[in-house]
Amino acid sequence: MPELEAEICENVRAKKASMEGLHKFLKALPFLGPFLFLIILFYLVPVTLTFIMSLTSMDYTLEWNFVGLENFMRFFQDSSVKIVIFNTVKYVVFTLIINVGFGFLLAIATSYFIRNENIMLLFQTIWMLPRMTPPVVYALLWLWFLDPTEAGMLNSLLGKLFGLPAQNWILNHPMKVVIIANGLIGVSLAMVVFSASIKSIPPDYFRAASVDGASDWDIIRYVIIPFLKWPIMFMTIWQTLSLITSYEYILLITDGGPLNKSEVWSLFSYHKAFSNYEFGYGAAISMVLVILAVIIAIIMLKVFGYDAIMRRGNIDSTRGDADDKRKNVAF
Amino acid sequence: MEVVMRDVVKRFGNFKAVDNLNLTIKDGEFMALLGPSGCGKTTTLLILAGLYKPDSGEILFDDKIVNDVLPKDRNIGMCFQSYALYPHMTVEENIAFPLKLKKLPKKEIEKKVNEIASKFHIEHLLKRFPGQISGGQQQRVALARALVKEPNLLLLDEPLSNLDAGLRISMRAEIRRLQKELGITTVFVTHDQAEAMSMSDRIAVMNKGKLQDIGTPEDLYMRPKNKFIAGFIGNPPMNFLEVGYVLNGDEIMLKGENFELSLPREISMNFMKKQNNERVILGIRPEHLSIGIEAPNTIKGEIFVVEHLGRDKLVDVKVGNDRIKVLTGQNFEGKMGDIVNVHLDLKNIHLFDADDGNSMKWAG
Numbered sequence: 259m260p261e262l263e264a265e266i267c268e269n270v271r272a273k274k275a276s277m278e279g280l281h282k283f284l285k286a287l288p289f290l291g292p293f294l295f296l297i298i299l300f301y302l303v304p305v306t307l308t309f310i311m312s313l314t315s316m317d318y319t320l321e322w323n324f325v326g327l328e329n330f331m332r333f334f335q336d337s338s339v340k341i342v343i344f345n346t347v348k349y350v351v352f353t354l355i356i357n358v359g360f361g362f363l364l365a366i367a368t369s370y371f372i373r374n375e376n377i378m379l380l381f382q383t384i385w386m387l388p389r390m391t392p393p394v395v396y397a398l399l400w401l402w403f404l405d406p407t408e409a410g411m412l413n414s415l416l417g418k419l420f421g422l423p424a425q426n427w428i429l430n431h432p433m434k435v436v437i438i439a440n441g442l443i444g445v446s447l448a449m450v451v452f453s454a455s456i457k458s459i460p461p462d463y464f465r466a467a468s469v470d471g472a473s474d475w476d477i478i479r480y481v482i483i484p485f486l487k488w489p490i491m492f493m494t495i496w497q498t499l500s501l502i503t504s505y506e507y508i509l510l511i512t513d514g515g516p517l518n519k520s521e522v523w524s525l526f527s528y529h530k531a532f533s534n535y536e537f538g539y540g541a542a543i544s545m546v547l548v549i550l551a552v553i554i555a556i557i558m559l560k561v562f563g564y565d566a567i568m569r570r571g572n573i574d575s576t577r578g579d580a581d582d583k584r585k586n587v588a589f
Numbered sequence: 590m591e592v593v594m595r596d597v598v599k600r601f602g603n604f605k606a607v608d609n610l611n612l613t614i615k616d617g618e619f620m621a622l623l624g625p626s627g628c629g630k631t632t633t634l635l636i637l638a639g640l641y642k643p644d645s646g647e648i649l650f651d652d653k654i655v656n657d658v659l660p661k662d663r664n665i666g667m668c669f670q671s672y673a674l675y676p677h678m679t680v681e682e683n684i685a686f687p688l689k690l691k692k693l694p695k696k697e698i699e700k701k702v703n704e705i706a707s708k709f710h711i712e713h714l715l716k717r718f719p720g721q722i723s724g725g726q727q728q729r730v731a732l733a734r735a736l737v738k739e740p741n742l743l744l745l746d747e748p749l750s751n752l753d754a755g756l757r758i759s760m761r762a763e764i765r766r767l768q769k770e771l772g773i774t775t776v777f778v779t780h781d782q783a784e785a786m787s788m789s790d791r792i793a794v795m796n797k798g799k800l801q802d803i804g805t806p807e808d809l810y811m812r813p814k815n816k817f818i819a820g821f822i823g824n825p826p827m828n829f830l831e832v833g834y835v836l837n838g839d840e841i842m843l844k845g846e847n848f849e850l851s852l853p854r855e856i857s858m859n860f861m862k863k864q865n866n867e868r869v870i871l872g873i874r875p876e877h878l879s880i881g882i883e884a885p886n887t888i889k890g891e892i893f894v895v896e897h898l899g900r901d902k903l904v905d906v907k908v909g910n911d912r913i914k915v916l917t918g919q920n921f922e923g924k925m926g927d928i929v930n931v932h933l934d935l936k937n938i939h940l941f942d943a944d945d946g947n948s949m950k951w952a953g
């Protein structure tokens with residue numbers, strides 16, 4: 259009997275909770291409304307259109323001929339796909355390492371070791387420049403810097419300093435160029451976010467650690483990194499997702515070449531759609547990418563313990579989830 | 590370890606947070622650093638810990654100048670005002686942290702952590718995170734972390750401020766016992782004079798970055814060097830009345846707004862002489878006042894309020910524009926508005942210069 263009672267209670271409670279949930283949602287609607295509208299307009303509508311388009315064989319005639327999953331079959335048989343996927347992984351992983359890793363080092367250097375507001379500002383402004391430069395100008399700067407002739411900036415520098423012969427950097431190392439150029443843009447964002455986080459750590463933690471016998475390295479390892487767990491996680495997810503879908507700098511610097519050597523997934527889709535006018539096929543390639551990005555995002559959020567971050571601000575749930583926290587501390 | 594601060598100055602911009610501080614803390618001594626909020630107590634501790642570099646002056650540990658020794662190499666245990674427990678480590682990891690940095694073997698760390706945890710009654714909290722224990726428990730964890738590495742110098746920044754009255758009194762005794770047992774030289778910052786009085790071997794009183802005086806609790810209580818110390822030490826605080834000073838042969842006459850006191854020769858000779866009609870400040874503690882019959886050499890006033898302190902009553906008496914507090918027995922029957930005569934125990938009065946606040950008592 260008591261079990262039944264408990265079950266009924268549980269049911270009633272669940273119902274009540276769902277009613278409350280709806281009520282809460284309705285109350286929040288005026289605030290969420292504008293964002294929901296924007297999300298629908300700029301995200302859901304394009305995704306839906308892309309999906310529909312991916313089921314057609316649309317070409318330069320712009321006709322909606324439905325062909326079912328043909329485009330997807332073709333994608334999985336396409337011989338260039340292998341190299342494109344390989345390039346994408348390489349591009350995302352290495353750019354991410356530069357973005358987040360270098361940003362972290364710079365943040366530590368400026369806000370832990372130097373701790374001078376002016377120097378920090380100077381550094382941040384310098385690193386911010388590529389982000390403030392329009393992509394086309396930034397890409398042109400790289401092209402000019404890497405100019406394959408003797409007069410090219412990098413070539414003449416290396417020639418004068420080390421007597422190295424001039425070479426065509428973009429032709430010989432397309433992926434490296436693309437990764438470095440993209441990596442340097444992202445550095446500033448990570449650096450600013452990490453610097454702000456380091457500066458928001460109460461100074462008593464650094465003091466306590468020094469008194470306890472910690473060296474600078476110990477302080478970075480045992481104090482700064484644990485405190486920066488959430489920002490690091492956020493930057494990693496954010497940059498991964500934006501790198502997976504970005505192609506404008508690659509388009510401008512190497513255009514995926516030579517041959518397919520620096521072609522990444524999103525650029526591949528762009529080329530199919532806008533160079534070959536195979537809109538249907540291009541849409542299918544994007545569609546696979548969108549699904550993949552969503553899966554990656556979900557996995558990352560799970561791995562990093564998204565629930566725990568969201569619950570962190572919630573006072574009455576901070577107690578008693580020791581196991582939860584424990585799990586996350588490992589990262 | 591003996592600690593000496595010599596002419597230490599610390600500035601923040603133009604502001605002198607610590608002004609020419611000279612302080613010697615003997616080996617194994619428990620020294621309280623007492624003073625009101627913002628007087629530079631924490632700054633002094635941070636200088637001792639090596640976290641702030643003094644702008645001038647020297648810090649000596651056992652006759653060695655340590656101005657340039659890094660905090661991590663000073664072997665200091667410190668308990669911060671904010672506790673500074675690492676939120677991402679469990680209580681156990683927090684306490685073990687200094688030992689881990691010393692690269693002690695795991696077994697030994699575990700043993701020491703358990704030992705100290707049981708001393709501070711926090712064994713049952715070891716697996717929790719700082720966010721999951723109360724303020725008082727956090728304070729004890731911070732103390733345990735400061736003590737676990739058996740430091741040469743222990744710096745405590747108001748470590749008992751967040752405990753309830755009962756726990757505070759038992760922790761006072763606990764800290765005191767541990768400190769004596771381990772013989773660790775200790776500097777204990779507090780703005781609670783009762784805490785300083787009850788725990789320390791000596792008290793250094795600070796105000797506005799300057800050292801006011803240093804001495805045993807009894808010394809500071811019985812022979813305050815200036816008005817600041819007199820008012821800061823003792824609870825309820827000393828009463829002050831500004832009076833005119835008239836020298837009449839060997840006797841001193843103190844003239845208030847509506848009272849006159851004459852100090853007989855044996856009392857007046859304890860004080861330095863002043864010019865006639867100069868203003869001086871009369872200081873007397875509530876426990877050296879009583880309420881009695883109308884008589885010469887008493888102060889007449891009106892009862893303003895009567896506070897019950899449990900064992901005693903504290904009677905607030907209005908004298909002209911001033912108010913003085915009188916400690917009476919539980920059986921005192923006076924009510925608000927009653928006119929009373931306040932008797933002074935003349936042997937226990939203090940006189941201070943009205944200008945610089947220095948005591949007029951002959952030293953020694």
Ligand SMILES: Nc1ncnc2c1ncn2[C@@H]1O[C@H](COP(=O)(O)OP(=O)(O)OP(=O)(O)O)[C@@H](O)[C@H]1O
Pocket residue numbers: 601606624625626627628629630631632633670780
């Ligand atoms: N980093 C700083 N920059 C500027 N001023 C400071 C700094 N640290 C302390 N001060 C100033 O120095 C003075 C002494 O500060 P300190 O923290 O030593 O006071 P305290 O005696 O510990 O006070 P409390 O009892 O409130 O903790 C204060 O007036 C404070 O405003």
Ligand SMILES: [Mg+2]
Pocket residue numbers: 630631632670746
């Ligand atoms: Mg303080």
